[in-house]
Amino acid sequence: MKLSRTLAAAAMLGTALISQASAEDILSVEKTYKEIETTFGGIPGFMKVYPKGAIAGMWQVTKNFEMSDKTALDPKTKALIGVAVAAQIPCRYCIWLDTKTAKQQGASDAEIAEAVTVAAMTRHWSTVLNGMQIDFETFKSEFGGGS
Template sequence: MKSLISLAILTAACSLSGVAFAADNADAKAAYADIEATFGSVPTFLKVFPPEGIAGAWSEMKSLQLNPHTALSNKEKELIGLAVAAQIPCHYCVYFHTESAKANGATEAEVREAIAMSAQTRHWSTVLNGSQIDMEQFKKEFAAMMKFANDKAEKAKAPAQPPKKKP
């Protein structure tokens, strides 16, 4: 009897997963068609993504990374992607985001600066974490630094006052 119940459960599970897989395949086919319409072909890195997840992954890429109507420009997004890719490190991602940043108007100087900023962030992250700097103390010191910088900037914007004449 146990074998019969197990077989029934297994059969039901396989049937249900077959239905879900068919639905996922329809979603995958629609995603692949949209990818091809966008890029002219379906790149291998998207072909190897599991069909069950490609529709969601493509939707995220298209609505965030490729969308020109987000808070960040496509150039800024690609420079951020490059900075992260340089730190992971992922040579595929570095190539992809470098070329994409340039295609979106980034200069060589901006590409180099994004890479340098990623290195600087990693450097200070290592120093701060390795030194186990107290987070609350860090926040207080940073707030004081920002206040000083803002006050200094405001002073620089203020018109110069002529010296007072002595009576």
């Protein structure tokens, strides 16, 4: 329950950060585009069609969290998580970009394959356990209980 509340809070925070487009954010679209261009060598098309009122907030979250090396997880680990999740969704855009990013951050083909495989195994067991309607309290007790 605590984890689901944490995930819900994180989702709300992300949504709030991205959706809080003040007049200053709207005026800073060109500045944001310049930062994006400096970072990537151009402005990706999907960022050009992103709502102007939200682009500055989206960029701040992307730059200061997803791409940052000053967070609890390093950029390579975050990119590996991105590849693993994208493969399960599946999102070919995300798979391609997160794979490229992971490699730029030093991930090997073996690390990428392992991340995707771990995510696939989690999805497999989630499907089995949920589909068979395994009693959650029994399941927890079989693995030592606790929260």
